[in-house]
Amino acid sequence: MPANYLLPPRLIDQTGQTRRAGFEFEFGNLPIGEAARALHSSMGGELENISPFEALLHDSKVGKLRVERDANLLKSTRYRKWLETLGVEFTPGTLAHEIETNIDSASRVLIPCEVVTQPIPLAELNDLDTLVQALNELGAEGTQDSVIYAFGLHINASLPSTESVNILRHLQSFLLLHAWLVETAGTDLTRRYLTPYIDPFPQDYMEKVLDVAYRPAIDQLIDDYLEFNPTRNRALDMLPIFCELDRDRVMAGLPAEERKLVNARPAFHYRLPDCKVNVPGWSVASAWNHWVFIEKLADDDRLMNRLIDAWQTHYADFKLVQNTRWVMQLTTLIAEQYFTDK
Numbered sequence: 001m002p003a004n005y006l007l008p009p010r011l012i013d014q015t016g017q018t019r020r021a022g023f024e025f026e027f028g029n030l031p032i033g034e035a036a037r038a039l040h041s042s043m044g045g046e047l048e049n050i051s052p053f054e055a056l057l058h059d060s061k062v063g064k065l066r067v068e069r070d071a072n073l074l075k076s077t078r079y080r081k082w083l084e085t086l087g088v089e090f091t092p093g094t095l096a097h098e099i100e101t102n103i104d105s106a107s108r109v110l111i112p113c114e115v116v117t118q119p120i121p122l123a124e125l126n127d128l129d130t131l132v133q134a135l136n137e138l139g140a141e142g143t144q145d146s147v148i149y150a151f152g153l154h155i156n157a158s159l160p161s162t163e164s165v166n167i168l169r170h171l172q173s174f175l176l177l178h179a180w181l182v183e184t185a186g187t188d189l190t191r192r193y194l195t196p197y198i199d200p201f202p203q204d205y206m207e208k209v210l211d212v213a214y215r216p217a218i219d220q221l222i223d224d225y226l227e228f229n230p231t232r233n234r235a236l237d238m239l240p241i242f243c244e245l246d247r248d249r250v251m252a253g254l255p256a257e258e259r260k261l262v263n264a265r266p267a268f269h270y271r272l273p274d275c276k277v278n279v280p281g282w283s284v285a286s287a288w289n290h291w292v293f294i295e296k297l298a299d300d301d302r303l304m305n306r307l308i309d310a311w312q313t314h315y316a317d318f319k320l321v322q323n324t325r326w327v328m329q330l331t332t333l334i335a336e337q338y339f340t341d342k
Helices: 032-043 072-076 079-085 095-107 122-138 164-185 189-194 203-209 218-228 239-245 247-252 284-298 301-314 324-340
Strands: 020-027 046-051 054-060 063-069 113-117 153-158 267-270
Touching (some): 032 122, 113 122, 122 284, 164 301, 164 324, 203 218, 218 239, 239 247, 239 267
Antiparallel strands (some): 020 113, 020 153, 046 054
16 A cells, blocks of 8 residues: 655745655665666666766656665765776776775675765655666665664755745744654664754753743744854754855854765755564655644744743753653644644
8 A cells, every 4th residue: 555645835936846855765775776776667767877886766756766876975986087097997897996896895884885866856756666666676774774773764855945934834843743753663772872853842942942032033033043053963954954054154153074075965864764674664744744744833823922931830840852741742732733722
């Protein structure tokens, strides 16, 4: 039975363009070439092999796909230019090409493979299940397959509006729902506690943003974010959006090691979901539908105000970012809003 991909309240952005979402799949145990060929077979298109560490699939069912080993040292292949001046060739069948292929195979346990989609219209997300099926048939390994894996499924949903109040409402929605999302999705313990990739937002920042009097202009919203979160390592990474809106301000507020990693784009960078390829029945829809709920709450002023009021009361006594009591209270309020108050 096909998975049900829900749609957010706003399908058209403020410029009149159809909204889209891009996806980044992280997984283990597959050589790049093998993964790229399998996706080519199942998704169609034209395959371009750039190196044993990187390939492009053009015009697939979901548009362009990039398949790569997630390591800049490997992907850059800067060593090639120097070796080629010495007469070393890297075409298939050469010794140098075979060495590169062996490096890719050896690194697949420690360095994840990534499949990155281009932004896809929200009404066409069902084709992502074909991509997942192809990876499953090859034996790709997801977050659950090893204690050293911390593989994520990143969702890059385009902005419905660049207005400060709209961006703020989505951020508030995520902060309110974070603990519930972690609990509901069963987020992997390795990713939650043993890696920094999806660190929770600091308590002081949550208190600032979840204040009913907090109505910043975009400059202030960016400055406050950078003061408390000068890093990409948040479950909802806002740096791509803020960099798109004011690159100079963002670069000035980040440490040097973070600046080179931030890619500006008008899209939320939702990093919380696990990539659970190779789990029977798993679909991208499960993670996507959680994101849609964040958007629905951001668009529901009545429920948002109720949750903020409840959060203020709750955290006057409890300062933990994630706790069972808040999740229970949140679940009750959501159920009341959607099933009792109608």
